Amino acid sequence: MNVIWVVLIGIVALLAGLALGFFIARKYMMNYLKKNPPINEQMLRTLMMQMGQKPSKKKINQMMRQMNNQQQGK
Incomplete structure:
Protein backbone atom coordinates (compact mmCIF):
# COMPACT_ATOMS: atom_id res chain seq x y z
CA MET A 1 0.00 0.00 0.00
CA ASN A 2 2.82 2.42 0.87
CA VAL A 3 4.63 1.64 -2.37
CA ILE A 4 1.59 2.67 -4.41
CA TRP A 5 1.46 6.06 -2.65
CA VAL A 6 5.17 6.66 -3.18
CA VAL A 7 4.88 5.87 -6.90
CA LEU A 8 1.73 7.98 -7.22
CA ILE A 9 3.31 10.96 -5.46
CA GLY A 10 6.42 10.57 -7.64
CA ILE A 11 4.36 10.62 -10.83
CA VAL A 12 2.35 13.66 -9.68
CA ALA A 13 5.54 15.49 -8.70
CA LEU A 14 7.11 14.67 -12.07
CA LEU A 15 4.09 15.98 -13.99
CA ALA A 16 3.94 19.13 -11.86
CA GLY A 17 7.66 19.71 -12.44
CA LEU A 18 7.30 19.29 -16.18
CA ALA A 19 4.40 21.72 -16.34
CA LEU A 20 6.15 24.28 -14.13
CA GLY A 21 9.38 23.94 -16.12
CA PHE A 22 7.52 24.46 -19.39
CA PHE A 23 5.87 27.67 -18.22
CA ILE A 24 9.09 29.05 -16.71
CA ALA A 25 11.03 28.31 -19.93
CA ARG A 26 8.24 29.86 -22.02
CA LYS A 27 8.24 33.04 -19.91
CA TYR A 28 12.05 33.24 -20.11
CA MET A 29 12.07 32.90 -23.90
CA MET A 30 9.33 35.49 -24.33
CA ASN A 31 11.32 37.98 -22.24
CA TYR A 32 14.53 37.13 -24.10
CA LEU A 33 12.94 37.69 -27.51
CA LYS A 34 11.40 40.94 -26.30
CA LYS A 35 14.83 42.23 -25.19
CA ASN A 36 16.75 40.74 -28.16
CA PRO A 37 14.50 40.62 -31.20
CA PRO A 38 15.66 38.60 -34.21
Whole structure:
Protein backbone atom coordinates (compact mmCIF):
# COMPACT_ATOMS: atom_id res chain seq x y z
CA MET A 1 0.00 0.00 0.00
CA ASN A 2 2.82 2.42 0.87
CA VAL A 3 4.63 1.64 -2.37
CA ILE A 4 1.59 2.67 -4.41
CA TRP A 5 1.46 6.06 -2.65
CA VAL A 6 5.17 6.66 -3.18
CA VAL A 7 4.88 5.87 -6.90
CA LEU A 8 1.73 7.98 -7.22
CA ILE A 9 3.31 10.96 -5.46
CA GLY A 10 6.42 10.57 -7.64
CA ILE A 11 4.36 10.62 -10.83
CA VAL A 12 2.35 13.66 -9.68
CA ALA A 13 5.54 15.49 -8.70
CA LEU A 14 7.11 14.67 -12.07
CA LEU A 15 4.09 15.98 -13.99
CA ALA A 16 3.94 19.13 -11.86
CA GLY A 17 7.66 19.71 -12.44
CA LEU A 18 7.30 19.29 -16.18
CA ALA A 19 4.40 21.72 -16.34
CA LEU A 20 6.15 24.28 -14.13
CA GLY A 21 9.38 23.94 -16.12
CA PHE A 22 7.52 24.46 -19.39
CA PHE A 23 5.87 27.67 -18.22
CA ILE A 24 9.09 29.05 -16.71
CA ALA A 25 11.03 28.31 -19.93
CA ARG A 26 8.24 29.86 -22.02
CA LYS A 27 8.24 33.04 -19.91
CA TYR A 28 12.05 33.24 -20.11
CA MET A 29 12.07 32.90 -23.90
CA MET A 30 9.33 35.49 -24.33
CA ASN A 31 11.32 37.98 -22.24
CA TYR A 32 14.53 37.13 -24.10
CA LEU A 33 12.94 37.69 -27.51
CA LYS A 34 11.40 40.94 -26.30
CA LYS A 35 14.83 42.23 -25.19
CA ASN A 36 16.75 40.74 -28.16
CA PRO A 37 14.50 40.62 -31.20
CA PRO A 38 15.66 38.60 -34.21
CA ILE A 39 17.25 40.59 -37.03
CA ASN A 40 14.84 41.81 -39.67
CA GLU A 41 15.42 43.60 -42.99
CA GLN A 42 15.24 47.09 -41.47
CA MET A 43 17.88 46.26 -38.85
CA LEU A 44 20.10 44.73 -41.54
CA ARG A 45 19.69 47.83 -43.72
CA THR A 46 20.66 50.11 -40.81
CA LEU A 47 23.66 47.93 -39.98
CA MET A 48 24.92 48.03 -43.56
CA MET A 49 24.52 51.81 -43.70
CA GLN A 50 26.51 52.16 -40.47
CA MET A 51 29.30 50.08 -42.02
CA GLY A 52 29.39 52.45 -44.97
CA GLN A 53 27.75 50.14 -47.50
CA LYS A 54 24.88 51.15 -49.71
CA PRO A 55 22.23 48.49 -49.08
CA SER A 56 20.39 47.30 -52.16
CA LYS A 57 17.32 45.10 -51.97
CA LYS A 58 19.29 42.28 -53.62
CA LYS A 59 22.08 42.43 -51.00
CA ILE A 60 19.63 42.52 -48.13
CA ASN A 61 17.66 39.55 -49.48
CA GLN A 62 20.89 37.63 -50.00
CA MET A 63 22.07 38.29 -46.43
CA MET A 64 18.66 37.37 -44.99
CA ARG A 65 18.74 34.08 -46.93
CA GLN A 66 22.26 33.36 -45.66
CA MET A 67 21.24 34.06 -42.07
CA ASN A 68 18.13 31.88 -42.36
CA ASN A 69 20.17 29.03 -43.90
CA GLN A 70 22.75 29.33 -41.14
CA GLN A 71 20.06 29.21 -38.44
CA GLN A 72 18.42 26.16 -40.02
CA GLY A 73 21.78 24.40 -40.25
CA LYS A 74 22.30 24.50 -36.49
